[in-house]
Amino acid sequence: MLNRRRFLTGTAGFAVLGLAIGKAGATNLSTIQTASLRGSINATDFGVRSGATDDQSKAFAKMLREASDRNAPVMLPPGTYIVSNLTLPDRVRLSGVPGATRIVYGGGGHLMMSEGAEVVDLAGLVFDGANQWIGDQAEGLLDLRRVGHLTIDDCVVAGSARNGIVLEGAAGRIERSTVTGAADAGIWSIQGAGMRIAGNSVADCANGGILVHRWQAGEDGTMVSGNRVQRIGAAAGGTGQNGNGINVFRAANVMVTDNMVSDCAFSAVRANSASNVQIGSNTCLRSGETAIYSEFAFEGAVINANIVDGAANGISIVNFNEGGRMATCTGNVVRNLSAVGPYTPDSPGFGTGICFEADTTATGNVIENAPLYGLQIGWGPYLRNVVASSNIIRNAGTGIAVSVVEGSGSAILTDNVIDGALKGAIVGQRWAEPVTGDLASSGNAGYAHLTVERNHVS
Numbered sequence: 001m002l003n004r005r006r007f008l009t010g011t012a013g014f015a016v017l018g019l020a021i022g023k024a025g026a027t028n029l030s031t032i033q034t035a036s037l038r039g040s041i042n043a044t045d046f047g048v049r050s051g052a053t054d055d056q057s058k059a060f061a062k063m064l065r066e067a068s069d070r071n072a073p074v075m076l077p078p079g080t081y082i083v084s085n086l087t088l089p090d091r092v093r094l095s096g097v098p099g100a101t102r103i104v105y106g107g108g109g110h111l112m113m114s115e116g117a118e119v120v121d122l123a124g125l126v127f128d129g130a131n132q133w134i135g136d137q138a139e140g141l142l143d144l145r146r147v148g149h150l151t152i153d154d155c156v157v158a159g160s161a162r163n164g165i166v167l168e169g170a171a172g173r174i175e176r177s178t179v180t181g182a183a184d185a186g187i188w189s190i191q192g193a194g195m196r197i198a199g200n201s202v203a204d205c206a207n208g209g210i211l212v213h214r215w216q217a218g219e220d221g222t223m224v225s226g227n228r229v230q231r232i233g234a235a236a237g238g239t240g241q242n243g244n245g246i247n248v249f250r251a252a253n254v255m256v257t258d259n260m261v262s263d264c265a266f267s268a269v270r271a272n273s274a275s276n277v278q279i280g281s282n283t284c285l286r287s288g289e290t291a292i293y294s295e296f297a298f299e300g301a302v303i304n305a306n307i308v309d310g311a312a313n314g315i316s317i318v319n320f321n322e323g324g325r326m327a328t329c330t331g332n333v334v335r336n337l338s339a340v341g342p343y344t345p346d347s348p349g350f351g352t353g354i355c356f357e358a359d360t361t362a363t364g365n366v367i368e369n370a371p372l373y374g375l376q377i378g379w380g381p382y383l384r385n386v387v388a389s390s391n392i393i394r395n396a397g398t399g400i401a402v403s404v405v406e407g408s409g410s411a412i413l414t415d416n417v418i419d420g421a422l423k424g425a426i427v428g429q430r431w432a433e434p435v436t437g438d439l440a441s442s443g444n445a446g447y448a449h450l451t452v453e454r455n456h457v458s
Contacts, residue, residue: 041067041074050079055106057083065089076125082106088114088144095123098154102126110138113145120144120172121151129160131181140166140188150195152177163188164205167195175199184236185211186229192251195222202227202245206235209245209264212254217273217297220251227259234265234288239343242266243288248274257281265342267293268308276300287311288342289350291334294327295319301327308334312341312350314367320358320382327360335368348432351397352376358409361387370396374421377402377411380431383449384409388416395420399457404428404435404447412451413439418458425457 043049046063048056060083067074068089078100084107092114103125105111111127111134114120122142129141140163144150150172157164157179164179164186171193178201179186185208189195192212202209209229212222224246234243243265248254252275259282261268268284270293271277277294284291284306291311294301296319308314314334317327332354339351351372354362357379367374374393377386383403389412393399399421402411418425418440428436428447436445440457444450 041070041072043074043076048076048081050077050081050101052082055082055084057085057106061086064092064094067094068092073121076101076103080104084111085109086112088112088117088120090117091119092117093119093121094125095121096125098124099126099156102128104128105130105132105141107132109135110143111141113138113143114147116146117144117148119149120147121149121153122155123151123153124155126156126158128156128158131159131161131183134160134162138166139163140182140184142166144168144170146170147172150174156180157182157186160184164202166190167192169193170195172196173198177201178203180204182206184208186232187211188213189222191215192220192222196225197222197227198225200227202229202232204231206233207242208232208247209261210247211244212246212248212251214250217250217252217275219253221253222251222255224254224256225258229259229261229268230263232264234342240266240270240289240293243342244268244270245284245287246270248272248277250274252276254278255280259283260285262286264288267291268311269293271295271298271301273297274301278302279304279306281305282307284308285310289313290316292316293318295324297323299323299326303327303332304330306332308332310336310338312338313355314353314370315355316352317354317356317360318379320379320384325358325360325384327356329354329356329360329362330364332365334365334370337370337372339371348372353393353396356386357382358384358386360385361389362391363387363389364391366392366394367396368394372397373401374398374418375400377413378405378408379403380405381407383411386410387412387414389414390416392417393419393421397421398423398427398434399425399440401427401429401434402439402450403430404450405430408449410449410451413455414451414453416455418455421457426452426455 047059073093141160146169164182173196186202229245245261262285290313353367353370355376374396399418425440
């Protein structure tokens with residue numbers, strides 16, 4: 001069963017933002033006619049009426065049970081339906097007129113829950129939580145567990161006093177939908193069984209945007225693509241467990257691609273203990289802390305062709321001390337970093353373009369305006385088998401900082417272009433302390449684990 005995690009209910013006063021107005025006219029008429037031809041359930045036959053001011057939960061539940069028994073769809077006409085505490089039957093195919101069919105939570109427990117359903121197909125519906133209290137039996141406004149075939153398409157989920165959409169062990173897709181104003185996270189998938197989360201808008205959530213988690217590390221395979229995630233807070237506090245636009249935790253073989261992520265309190269994309277993660281072609285704007293993270297116990301990360309503009313740190317591929325290793329970091333643009341973050345950092349502080357430690361190559365990246373380091377390679381003895389080549393670094397505190405602590409492994413630094421590094425182009429460091437002159441001109445200065453060649457400094 002789904003247990004309440006470390007997400008705490010934060011400020012529940014987020015107003016329900018303007019609900020998206022969907023397509024109407026001929027498209028909706030076609031949908032209604034098609035549903036009718038396929039033998040859809042008539043809601044009015046069960047006493048379900050749009051615009052009624054009383055709670056219609058009993059009639060609504062009876063309608064859904066009948067539709068499930070008949071394996072038939074339900075088409076809801078435009079209007080508002082007030083319901084609470086619905087437990088979905090085995091087969092639910094419920095659709096409405098996008099932006100006009102509103103299912104409003106009446107309070108007193110939860111809106112919709114499902115446990116082990118065969119099919120849940122929700123389309124063209126607005127689910128309005130009205131910021132009303134949700135009991136501990138549900139983690140979100142829509143709480144759907146172990147659904148064999150899930151589809152949420154062209155829906156709006158707004159004003160949840162907890163999470164917006166919570167899935168556990170689900171297979172299917174969430175597409176073209178909008179989630180706003182959740183007091184915790186927008187979309188939270190746990191133990192995914194092949195989910196696709198694509199083309200959605202997630203905004204103004206108090207603690208997280210799109211979360212892909214597992215109870216223990218294991219294969220997940222979720223695809224998170226083409227979403228717009230913006231204005232994600234960290235009301236529950238912490239130093240990174242909240243405040244992330246897209247967060248992958250313990251889930252392996254996850255793809256995070258082609259997303260637009262902006263104005264997150266911490267990271268745009270944060271992968272924690274997530275092996276074989278691919279983070280590519282994302283635009284990450286104005287992140288409060290590290291824009292893109294691959295951290296802790298992971299093996300395998302591909303981070304390529306992302307744009308990072310505005311963050312405390314750009315890209316971090318770290319925690320070799322916890323087993324974090326094996327990555328490629330190629331073709332990214334990282335710029336306009338800040339020395340100020342959401343908390344007081346340990347030394348050496350914020351303001352690094354790209355940081356990496358073990359079994360990693362960083363090639364063909366462009367880094368501009370990094371007040372601390374352009375590249376930070378290794379931390380103390382946690383450095384092994386790294387290559388930094390053909391990168392361009394402009395306007396940095398130190399161009400490349402590389403560890404020269406005893407026990408450090410091999411590092412090859414070649415063919416980089418470094419322009420305007422105030423404190424040296426390439427400097428050897430013992431943790432946060434610089435201990436060499438500029439290695440760009442002097443070579444490896446006797447540190448046998450370093451190869452420093454053909455770098456161009458101006």
